[in-house]
Amino acid sequence: xxxxxxxxxxxxxxxxxxxxxxxxxxxxxxxxxxxxxxxxxxxxxxxxxxxxxxxxxxxxxxxxxxxxxxxxxxxxxxxxxxxxxxxxxxxxxxxxxxxxxxxxxxxxxxxxxxxxxxxxxxxxxxxxxxxxxxxxxxxxxxxxxxxxxxxxxxxxxxxxxxxxxxxxxxxxxxxxxxxxxxxxxxxxxxxxxxxxxxxxxxxxxxxxxxxxxxxxxxxxxxxxxxxxxxxxxxxxxxxxxxxxxxxxxxxxxxxxxxxxxxxxxxxxxxxxxxxxxxxxxxxxxxxxxxxxxxxxxx
Amino acid sequence: xxxxxxxxxxxxxxxxxxxxxxxxxxxxxxxxxxxxxxxxxxxxxxxxxxxxxxxxxxxxxxxxxxxxxxxxxxxxxxxxxxxxxxxxxxxxxxxxxxxxxxxxxxxxxxxxxxxxxxxxxxxxxxxxxxxxxxxxxxxxxxxxxxxxxxxxxxxxxxxxxxxxxxxxxxxxxxxxxxxxxxxxxxxxxxxxxxxxxxxxxxxxxxxxxxxxxxxxxxxxxxxxxxxxxxxxxxxxxxxxxxxxxxxxxxxxxxxxxxxxx
Numbered sequence: 001x002x003x004x005x006x007x008x009x010x011x012x013x014x015x016x017x018x019x020x021x022x023x024x025x026x027x028x029x030x031x032x033x034x035x036x037x038x039x040x041x042x043x044x045x046x047x048x049x050x051x052x053x054x055x056x057x058x059x060x061x062x063x064x065x066x067x068x069x070x071x072x073x074x075x076x077x078x079x080x081x082x083x084x085x086x087x088x089x090x091x092x093x094x095x096x097x098x099x100x101x102x103x104x105x106x107x108x109x110x111x112x113x114x115x116x117x118x119x120x121x122x123x124x125x126x127x128x129x130x131x132x133x134x135x136x137x138x139x140x141x142x143x144x145x146x147x148x149x150x151x152x153x154x155x156x157x158x159x160x161x162x163x164x165x166x167x168x169x170x171x172x173x174x175x176x177x178x179x180x181x182x183x184x185x186x187x188x189x190x191x192x193x194x195x196x197x198x199x200x201x202x203x204x205x206x207x208x209x210x211x212x213x214x215x216x217x218x219x220x221x222x223x224x225x226x227x228x229x230x231x232x233x234x235x236x237x238x239x240x241x242x243x244x245x246x247x248x249x250x251x252x253x254x255x256x257x258x259x260x261x262x263x264x265x266x267x268x269x270x271x272x273x274x275x276x277x278x279x280x281x282x283x284x285x286x287x288x289x290x291x292x293x294x295x296x297x298x
Numbered sequence: 299x300x301x302x303x304x305x306x307x308x309x310x311x312x313x314x315x316x317x318x319x320x321x322x323x324x325x326x327x328x329x330x331x332x333x334x335x336x337x338x339x340x341x342x343x344x345x346x347x348x349x350x351x352x353x354x355x356x357x358x359x360x361x362x363x364x365x366x367x368x369x370x371x372x373x374x375x376x377x378x379x380x381x382x383x384x385x386x387x388x389x390x391x392x393x394x395x396x397x398x399x400x401x402x403x404x405x406x407x408x409x410x411x412x413x414x415x416x417x418x419x420x421x422x423x424x425x426x427x428x429x430x431x432x433x434x435x436x437x438x439x440x441x442x443x444x445x446x447x448x449x450x451x452x453x454x455x456x457x458x459x460x461x462x463x464x465x466x467x468x469x470x471x472x473x474x475x476x477x478x479x480x481x482x483x484x485x486x487x488x489x490x491x492x493x494x495x496x497x498x499x500x501x502x503x504x505x506x507x508x509x510x511x512x513x514x515x516x517x518x519x520x521x522x523x524x525x526x527x528x529x530x531x532x533x534x535x536x537x538x539x540x541x542x543x544x545x546x547x548x549x550x551x552x553x554x555x556x557x558x559x
Binding site for chain 2: 020022023024026027029030031033034037038039040041042044045048099100102103105106107110116117120121122123124125127128129130131132133135136137138139140142144176179229233234236237238239240243244254257258261267270271274275277278281282285
């Protein structure tokens with residue numbers, strides 16, 4: 001699927017045939033769509049982010065005054081939610097990696113003829129609605145659910161306490177909901193490893209752990225990079241888990257942007273926050289990709 | 299026992315990972331049989347009533363219909379536009395390739411909330427009210443990139459010898475494309491369309507920004523989550539799950555069959 005394709009290493013077969021105008025004719029409709037409904041809205045959003053309320057005082061009417069201090073105001077008003085978004089997304093990404101890596105490894109190397117079926121089963125849970133899955137977690141972690149019952153039986157959880165409406169529940173939901181974005185790229189990169197390289201390693205007297213550390217893991221690094229990015233980016237911008245599984249103190253930057261837009265009709269602040277989120281993610285992605293030493297993402 | 303465990307540790311781990319993956323699905327399906335009154339959060343007894351009357355809850359089938367319509371139209375447009383771009387990138391050498399690649403990659407690396415908020419801000423500035431068509435436009439926009447990468451991967455995996463053979467047998471460029479290339483790329487296009495539809499059908503954040511008062515299925519679940527989601531939503535979710543599973547398994551079976559011949 002796309003995630004596999006997104007990290008597919010094969011370079012496209014480029015053959016210089018046909019008329020030189022053909023590629024442009026093929027590109028124009030799709031790229032025009034992206035220009036009109038992706039690039040132009042971003043430029044428009046940039047312009048909105050430095051606007052201030054108009055003189056009429058009418059709600060939702062703003063004029064361009066190039067007030068860059070909007071960014072400062074927006075950030076200082078939502079600093080906690082910003083930091084929380086990145087913290088939650090980071091924890092969810094690490095957990096997803098811990099869950100997915102052995103799973104992808106088992107499917108790639110230990111599943112034999114069941115490989116394709118298991119791969120379908122990894123994606124299958126995500127055929128139901130994202131929202132319904134999140135609500136299911138609310139039930140699983142709820143006061144009448146199995147997790148609370150077990151924890152209370154073991155006296156880990158006091159009789160009055162619960163698990164829902166907490167940071168724990170939000171991170172649990174995020175980890176689960178973005179899991180295939182982690183598992184599929186990991187699988188794609190593990191599956192490409194030539195088994196002979198692993199045999200060579202053991203022929204050279206490396207034990208299982210050394211082989212993993214020195215051969216398997218480095219070779220799977222493109223998958224780790226792609227998987228962590230594909231998990232972290234949507235997780236940082238998500239606000240569904242925070243809304244359905246959290247409490248007012250677990251609000252994320254997505255919640256703030258949404259309420260600025262709809263409840264307060266404060267477009268400039270919402271725009272400034274959106275831009276800061278995007279910029280922060282892009283910077284992190286670039287630093288991370290450079291440090292991990294791989295630039296092949298598409 | 300200990301030796302068996304250390305030898306099969308990774309398989310045991312994978313087994314538990316699968317259990318973890320399917321627990322929420324089991325919950326969703328089980329609660330579609332819940333004899334729930336208004337709130338479907340706790341178990342109140344078994345019933346088939348929800349399955350017999352999936353449209354029983356107000357608005358739920360209206361929302362489902364909207365999601366299917368939006369998904370269908372957006373998938374059609376995104377698949378056509380994305381496949382064209384994939385052919386341009388996979389089969390042609392032209393100036394500005396890396397810029398095009400970047401433009402395809404960026405929407406996938408942008409948080410949904412930014413995509414949704416920026417589009418809505420533009421629609422409002424242009425005086426366009428959010429609703430059905432703005433939502434379709436938004437869905438096409440975020441599906442195109444996924445179609446491009448999926449179809450491009452399929453094109454890249456083709457053996458160029460097959461097309462060369464067609465040309466050697468005096469097929470024209472157009473005939474080669476129609477009778478060799480396109481059928482070979484078709485599974486990729488089909489997979490891309492399936493992916494685009496599921497992305498569109500499941501999308502909440504971008505839809506929430508651009509749909510105005512129109513209710514889609516995810517939006518219905520979100521809105522009703524405050525007062526309790528009717529079990530009919532679980533019936534629809536379970537049906538989608540089974541349907542998608544059947545489609546994917548069947549297409550895998552068919553392609554396995556074809557590969558064997």
